[in-house]
Amino acid sequence: MFERIYQGLHCLLIRRRVPTAVLGSKHLESLFVFGERHLKGLLFDCRMCGQCILSATGMSCPVNCPKLMRNGPCGGVRPDGNCEVDAEMRCVWVEAWAGSERMAGGSAINVIQPPLDFRLRDTSAWLRSITGSSPQVPVKARREAARVPMAATRENHLEEVLRAGQFAVTAELSPPDSADPRGALRKASVLSEMVDAINITDGSGANCHISSMSVAALLVNEGITPVMQVTCRDRNRIAIQGDILGAAALGISNLLCLTGDAIGSGDHPDAVAVCDLDSISLLDTARTMRDEGRFLSGRMLTSRPNLFLGAAANPFSPPYQIRALHLAKKVSAGAQFIQTQYCFDLPMLERFMGQIRELELDQRCFILVGVGPLPSARTARWMRASVPGIHIPDQVIDRLERAKDPKREGRQMCIELIQQICEVEGIAGIHVMAHRNEELIADVIRESAVRGLQRKVSPGTKFAGETKS
Numbered sequence: 163m164f165e166r167i168y169q170g171l172h173c174l175l176i177r178r179r180v181p182t183a184v185l186g187s188k189h190l191e192s193l194f195v196f197g198e199r200h201l202k203g204l205l206f207d208c209r210m211c212g213q214c215i216l217s218a219t220g221m222s223c224p225v226n227c228p229k230l231m232r233n234g235p236c237g238g239v240r241p242d243g244n245c246e247v248d249a250e251m252r253c254v255w256v257e258a259w260a261g262s263e264r265m266a267g268g269s270a271i272n273v274i275q276p277p278l279d280f281r282l283r284d285t286s287a288w289l290r291s292i293t294g295s296s297p298q299v300p301v302k303a304r305r306e307a308a309r310v311p312m313a314a315t316r317e318n319h320l321e322e323v324l325r326a327g328q329f330a331v332t333a334e335l336s337p338p339d340s341a342d343p344r345g346a347l348r349k350a351s352v353l354s355e356m357v358d359a360i361n362i363t364d365g366s367g368a369n370c371h372i373s374s375m376s377v378a379a380l381l382v383n384e385g386i387t388p389v390m391q392v393t394c395r396d397r398n399r400i401a402i403q404g405d406i407l408g409a410a411a412l413g414i415s416n417l418l419c420l421t422g423d424a425i426g427s428g429d430h431p432d433a434v435a436v437c438d439l440d441s442i443s444l445l446d447t448a449r450t451m452r453d454e455g456r457f458l459s460g461r462m463l464t465s466r467p468n469l470f471l472g473a474a475a476n477p478f479s480p481p482y483q484i485r486a487l488h489l490a491k492k493v494s495a496g497a498q499f500i501q502t503q504y505c506f507d508l509p510m511l512e513r514f515m516g517q518i519r520e521l522e523l524d525q526r527c528f529i530l531v532g533v534g535p536l537p538s539a540r541t542a543r544w545m546r547a548s549v550p551g552i553h554i555p556d557q558v559i560d561r562l563e564r565a566k567d568p569k570r571e572g573r574q575m576c577i578e579l580i581q582q583i584c585e586v587e588g589i590a591g592i593h594v595m596a597h598r599n600e601e602l603i604a605d606v607i608r609e610s611a612v613r614g615l616q617r618k619v620s621p622g623t624k625f626a627g628e629t630k631s
């Protein structure tokens with residue numbers, strides 16, 4: 163019904179465009195704002211962003227999302243479909259996908275939405291549609307894009323391994339709370355011989371540590387390949403684009419584009435969450451800088467950054483049925499490799515990979531599955547209850563509970579899981595995590611002995627250096 167009303171208005175107002183002069187002045191804007199605020203507020207809980215995309219979001223207003231996600235759900239949706247940040251609220255994107263399935267034009271939810279133009283807040287999207295006025299698009303910049311040279315590049319070991327069809331192994335390094343580089347380098351030295359790249363978290367759990375870019379640059383100087391995480395939570399589009407250029411200038415080319423954990427879960431719950439971009443618009447921004455040689459504003463770069471772009475996926479968090487489609491949207495936005503949330507449920511991963519293969523996404527990006535050893539049943543229960551987006555089946559907790567030595571059992575379970583994951587078609591590698599326990603990560607990788615194996619692919623797959631864009 164809402165879709166029909168919306169389309170009716172579209173025909174009535176938009177297709178019969180009326181010049182602003184006929185409609186009148188500023189008073190008309192106030193009239194439209196009043197009407198739109200109350201009508202759409204009542205029907206759709208509209209927040210008046212001035213860039214209405216309700217018809218592409220199942221009539222669910224995305225501005226109600228505490229992380230301002232404009233392109234789909236974050237990875238922290240609760241098992242009951244409620245919001246990671248506000249447990250009392252239904253996730254806006256769970257509602258959006260359910261709504262879009264009931265709409266004739268529901269596939270519009272797959273369209274990549276640009277970041278919000280904050281100048282348009284509290285203005286009338288309807289009036290702008292009627293008069294045909296829209297924010298400026300940097301057309302001239304697009305024409306010039308091909309002339310911008312790429313910055314000098316260094317070899318990227320992770321990309322080479324993935325394109326060679328070898329099973330890749332990456333590990334997470336938790337940056338210390340220190341200005342002394344030796345701490346981070348000590349941690350990296352434990353991992354460097356065991357992995358193809360070391361992934362540096364960017365304020366994980368919304369806690370403050372030494373920055374991801376600085377540790378990544380330290381690793382580059384040591385000849386270690388880093389993956390620099392970039393979250394949208396703490397920086398706006400100006401700062402992020404500057405950081406992307408800075409990272410590339412320092413020899414960092416692997417970027418993992420993330421939305422970021424909710425600020426309330428960290429050690430500065432009183433801080434503001436920026437969320438100017440979301441993970442998909444961040445990917446699209448980085449891709450634009452690399453491929454078109456321009457900033458989001460349209461201003462040209464003098465040389466383009468060389469980037470290998472990654473994104474996160476969580477097959478273990480609702481809405482489960484759209485997680486593969488959401489990954490497809492990230493790939494369309496520029497993701498070349500994907501890192502999943504912790505996997506503790508192999509059958510669930512296999513179902514997800516079935517959808518991925520059906521959509522041929524395993525041929526368009528490299529999928530690395532997140533794994534990690536659980537030290538005890540108590541920790542597993544705590545993680546399941548407290549860490550957004552973590553799914554741990556009861557059988558896993560029972561096995562830990564029954565074990566004489568739970569730590570040893572958790573390590574063994576992780577090794578077994580890695581070896582099983584390595585057999586799943588379309589998976590390009592693993593990403594091993596254990597908070598502040600690099601020795602354990604190295605031990606698990608060594609014992610599993612999967613690094614460098616030829617990876618399993620769907621019959622007829624030509625992966626290697628040919629990720630279809």
Ligand code: SF4
Nearest residue numbers: 227236245246253254
């Ligand atoms: S769960 Fe994530 S995507 Fe959904 S409303 Fe909450 S913050 Fe937004």
